[in-house]
Amino acid sequence: MKITSVETKVLVWPPLDPPFWMSLLPVNQPHELVALVHTDEGLTGIGHSDQIPGIFSVGSDGEPRLANASRIVPGAIAPLLTGKDPLQVESLWREVFGLTYRHNWKAEGWSRSDMLSALAAVDMALWDLKGKAAGQPVYRLLGGTDPAVPMYVAGGYYREGKGLAELAAECAQYRDHGYTGLKMRVGGMSLDEDVERARVVRESVGPDVRLMLDANEAYDAEAAIAAAARYEELDIFWFEEPVAWYEGNDGLRRVSESIKIPLAGGEQAATHWEAESMARDSGVTYMEFDCTRTGGPTEWLRVADACRRLGLQMAPHHGAHIHAHLVAAASNGLMVEAFPDPFMYGSPEELEFVRWDRKRELFSVHPDVRDGLMWLSDRAGWGIGLDEEVVGRREVRE
Numbered sequence: 001m002k003i004t005s006v007e008t009k010v011l012v013w014p015p016l017d018p019p020f021w022m023s024l025l026p027v028n029q030p031h032e033l034v035a036l037v038h039t040d041e042g043l044t045g046i047g048h049s050d051q052i053p054g055i056f057s058v059g060s061d062g063e064p065r066l067a068n069a070s071r072i073v074p075g076a077i078a079p080l081l082t083g084k085d086p087l088q089v090e091s092l093w094r095e096v097f098g099l100t101y102r103h104n105w106k107a108e109g110w111s112r113s114d115m116l117s118a119l120a121a122v123d124m125a126l127w128d129l130k131g132k133a134a135g136q137p138v139y140r141l142l143g144g145t146d147p148a149v150p151m152y153v154a155g156g157y158y159r160e161g162k163g164l165a166e167l168a169a170e171c172a173q174y175r176d177h178g179y180t181g182l183k184m185r186v187g188g189m190s191l192d193e194d195v196e197r198a199r200v201v202r203e204s205v206g207p208d209v210r211l212m213l214d215a216n217e218a219y220d221a222e223a224a225i226a227a228a229a230r231y232e233e234l235d236i237f238w239f240e241e242p243v244a245w246y247e248g249n250d251g252l253r254r255v256s257e258s259i260k261i262p263l264a265g266g267e268q269a270a271t272h273w274e275a276e277s278m279a280r281d282s283g284v285t286y287m288e289f290d291c292t293r294t295g296g297p298t299e300w301l302r303v304a305d306a307c308r309r310l311g312l313q314m315a316p317h318h319g320a321h322i323h324a325h326l327v328a329a330a331s332n333g334l335m336v337e338a339f340p341d342p343f344m345y346g347s348p349e350e351l352e353f354v355r356w357d358r359k360r361e362l363f364s365v366h367p368d369v370r371d372g373l374m375w376l377s378d379r380a381g382w383g384i385g386l387d388e389e390v391v392g393r394r395e396v397r398e
């Protein structure tokens, strides 16, 4: 089998109105880079990445346009892949990754992180092809046996007008839909207010739901230690990204040695080298490496292997429909993240509860979510198919 072409599509959703907030930052205009790897045997691999803001810009008329990073795949990656055997995933990965450090890599003005995100989309498409060529879902190709993967909800975001009553109602709704794990934001308000928010959520979901706190790096180590002392009595499953970016693994290590709640982190690690350093040096217990943001599934498997040796469990950030295959196959795979918040990509009035991710509208074929589990299908590859109507509606053209 040979790769005949690599096609890309840049999709942009309307701006979120009103925006919702992580601990320190608003969530910006959703976008997606889709990579389609075509072959001479008629199979097409599908991949995508949603953390590559450099692919589009918004003009003075408010309309999105293609920007510099949208040329990474057609300009640099496609020529490396065309004519090659798509099943040689490891060697193709190394060739594409080489773009991030070989001679003159900055000449086009692309950032390393944008290049690693483009690699993620392409590598994902190659794994889709690997599964399709073998007639197997990826999780089974990797040795996994159980198609039901535990999910937890990322919710409890900050939003104007959202008080304690709304927060409690939101979180009870997740529990009522069968989710047994829930993550909420902290660090965006005063500690007293955040402790009160967490207490209200714990009371609303009861003692049997795993409750995680995500600070999005809002504290320094000292403040994180003081905050954890207050959160501890609420039976917190993990404390995610508790310290500011500049304190790095040393700051995390200080926190992990001073508090009882286990730490989670790694959603921003760019490579398996960075993730492995964190796993070894920071005291983190749960690794959240996100292969839809950077590096692709090939890189995720390296991270999972390093973490297995170091005794960490894998709980990847975002991209549940992809990460569920990898978690199902990894001996240290724990759970994947769902975004069922109906407020996320539309107005609350017109939206119903979303089972997994608002962006599932992109897929006409996708895994089912029931009882807090993602059920992977027998379909080959990732088991996803694009909804051409949605793609046509969201695609940005030159």
Ligand SMILES: [Mg+2]
Pocket (backbone or CB within 6 Å): 214, 216, 240, 241, 267, 317
């Ligand atoms: Mg997070």
